[in-house]
Amino acid sequence: MNDFEKYIHEVAQKLTITSSEKVVIRARLHAHMASHPLPEKSPYSNFLFFTHFHMIGATFLVLFFVTGGASAFAEKALPGDLLYSFKVDVNEEVRGWFSVSQFAKAEWSVRLAERRLLELESVEQDETISLAARQSLENSFAIQIKQANENTRAYEDKEQSYQKTEEQSDSLARENTSKQEVATSGGLSEALKDDISVASLSRAASSAEEKPLKIEEVRKRIANLKVSLREAKLVAFLDKGKVLRLEAKLVAVQRELYGFEKNELGNKDEALKSIHKIVIEIEEKLDTLKVEASAKIKASIEELLVAEAGEASKESDSIKVAKPSPAPTGVRASKEIEVNMPEKIESKRLDQASSIER
Amino acid sequence: MKKSDIQEKQFTEAFESLSDALFRHSFFRVSNREVALDLVQETFMKTWNHISIGNEIENIKAFLYRVVNNLIIDYYRKSKSSSLDNLLDGGFDPQGDGADSIVASSEISLIKKGLSFLPEKDREVIVMRYVDGLSLQEISRTLEESENAISVRLHRALKKAKEIIQP
Numbered sequence: 240m241n242d243f244e245k246y247i248h249e250v251a252q253k254l255t256i257t258s259s260e261k262v263v264i265r266a267r268l269h270a271h272m273a274s275h276p277l278p279e280k281s282p283y284s285n286f287l288f289f290t291h292f293h294m295i296g297a298t299f300l301v302l303f304f305v306t307g308g309a310s311a312f313a314e315k316a317l318p319g320d321l322l323y324s325f326k327v328d329v330n331e332e333v334r335g336w337f338s339v340s341q342f343a344k345a346e347w348s349v350r351l352a353e354r355r356l357l358e359l360e361s362v363e364q365d366e367t368i369s370l371a372a373r374q375s376l377e378n379s380f381a382i383q384i385k386q387a388n389e390n391t392r393a394y395e396d397k398e399q400s401y402q403k404t405e406e407q408s409d410s411l412a413r414e415n416t417s418k419q420e421v422a423t424s425g426g427l428s429e430a431l432k433d434d435i436s437v438a439s440l441s442r443a444a445s446s447a448e449e450k451p452l453k454i455e456e457v458r459k460r461i462a463n464l465k466v467s468l469r470e471a472k473l474v475a476f477l478d479k480g481k482v483l484r485l486e487a488k489l490v491a492v493q494r495e496l497y498g499f500e501k502n503e504l505g506n507k508d509e510a511l512k513s514i515h516k517i518v519i520e521i522e523e524k525l526d527t528l529k530v531e532a533s534a535k536i537k538a539s540i541e542e543l544l545v546a547e548a549g550e551a552s553k554e555s556d557s558i559k560v561a562k563p564s565p566a567p568t569g570v571r572a573s574k575e576i577e578v579n580m581p582e583k584i585e586s587k588r589l590d591q592a593s594s595i596e597r
Numbered sequence: 598m599k600k601s602d603i604q605e606k607q608f609t610e611a612f613e614s615l616s617d618a619l620f621r622h623s624f625f626r627v628s629n630r631e632v633a634l635d636l637v638q639e640t641f642m643k644t645w646n647h648i649s650i651g652n653e654i655e656n657i658k659a660f661l662y663r664v665v666n667n668l669i670i671d672y673y674r675k676s677k678s679s680s681l682d683n684l685l686d687g688g689f690d691p692q693g694d695g696a697d698s699i700v701a702s703s704e705i706s707l708i709k710k711g712l713s714f715l716p717e718k719d720r721e722v723i724v725m726r727y728v729d730g731l732s733l734q735e736i737s738r739t740l741e742e743s744e745n746a747i748s749v750r751l752h753r754a755l756k757k758a759k760e761i762i763q764p
Binding site: 243247248250253260268278 | 637762
């Protein structure tokens with residue numbers, strides 16, 4: 240710093256705020272500080288970051304687990320339970336939203352009817368359930384079974400109209416179905432045949448025996464039929480709408496059986512026989528559907544084979560029409576002849592050997 | 598001691614130690630004692646407001662200079678219409694504590710008058726460097742310019758000031 244700079248600095252330092260001015264400013268500043276106090280730090284402020292996005296996330300997580308847990312617990316709830324309305328109004332409603340297609344809707348309504356029936360059977364043991372609750376359960380079962388039939392019919396109608404348009408369309412579309420599907424269907428066709436023969440044999444045996452009918456037998460039959468119906472829905476060429484209708488019918492039969500167990504029906508033997516008869520009818524209808532499916536599978540295989548044979552003949556014609564390849568020459572030609580005509584070469588060798596011997 | 602108490606103590610100490618320097622800075626920039634006093638008061642109040650809403654200040658000296666600098670810029674914007682003569686007439690009122698004699702007062706007036714003829718940008722760096730005694734680094738940080746640019750500007754401003762003020 241040179242003299243001039245020092246001079247400015249020294250002179251400037253002589254300038255200060257007077258003590259009276261300072262007192263006034265200090266007083267004003269203190270008043271201002273009092274009116275604007277510093278924020279008191281909370282002892283939990285170190286965890287303050289949790290109060291923002293983390294808290295929102297945590298809340299959602301807790302809600303998720305609480306509602307998820309409630310949903311899981313509600314699945315076992317029965318009428319009169321705290322969570323029963325959650326089961327019916329939330330769980331079943333939400334699952335219903337995911338049933339978008341007509342088939343899914345029909346299937347879900349059959350499942351709901353089944354669920355109501357299971358609840359009816361469960362509350363039978365529970366004496367705490369009021370008569371009104373039981374009655375309301377009966378009503379909701381009746382509504383569900385009606386709904387199931389309606390939805391199944393709606394699905395069948397839709398399928399029929401779809402099939403009509405399909406039949407009108409070009410037969411080439413059918414040829415385009417993957418060979419793999421038809422090949423597996425071939426296996427399925429065999430499996431279906433076995434299935435049908437086993438079921439019909441057991442029915443024939445039971446009718447031939449003419450033993451007095453037992454409720455356990457009917458129950459077992461219903462259980463087996465339930466499984467068969469569920470499996471049948473997985474088969475590609477089987478009429479799913481009809482299978483669903485059979486399922487709904489089976490649920491109604493189960494309700495009859497429940498009434499039988501509750502002694503609601505008059506003549507017990509006759510009632511059980513009529514239930515058994517309906518079960519057999521359902522079995523027979525399922526068999527018919529399986530036969531139909533088997534026939535469809537067979538027809539589609541034959542159709543495909545015919546189509547393949549036609550394609551093969553076309554290919555062979557095109558080969559005949561094509562220009563013959565030029566005759567091979569030189570070393571390559573001799574090698575090709577060797578490869579293509581092994582019999583001639585062999586006979587030539589034998590001739591050479593016999594001449595040497597001679 | 599609570600954190601708020603520490604902050605309050607640091608702020609009060611900053612007022613006691615830096616108010617004079619800020620006053621000098623303001624005075625040589627605005628050439629008016631009353632305005633300079635108001636600017637000092639306003640600077641400390643604004644700084645306290647900043648702290649009271651939960652903000653932390655790393656270097657209070659640098660922060661105070663930045664605040665006073667912004668307030669001076671605002672002051673110039675507001676009083677753009679007033680002429681240099683009015684400014685000189687109205688603000689020519691240097692005072693000091695008991696010891697400041699008539700000689701000191703005249704010397705201060707001379708420097709103030711000399712600086713007032715300089716462009717605002719040049720006056721700014723001279724005041725910061727020789728009145729406030731800030732280093733080039735501190736000035737560059739306050740004005741948010743490179744040290745090199747500050748050094749060049751300071752050299753030119755000093756040359757001009759010498760021609761005006763040289764006793």
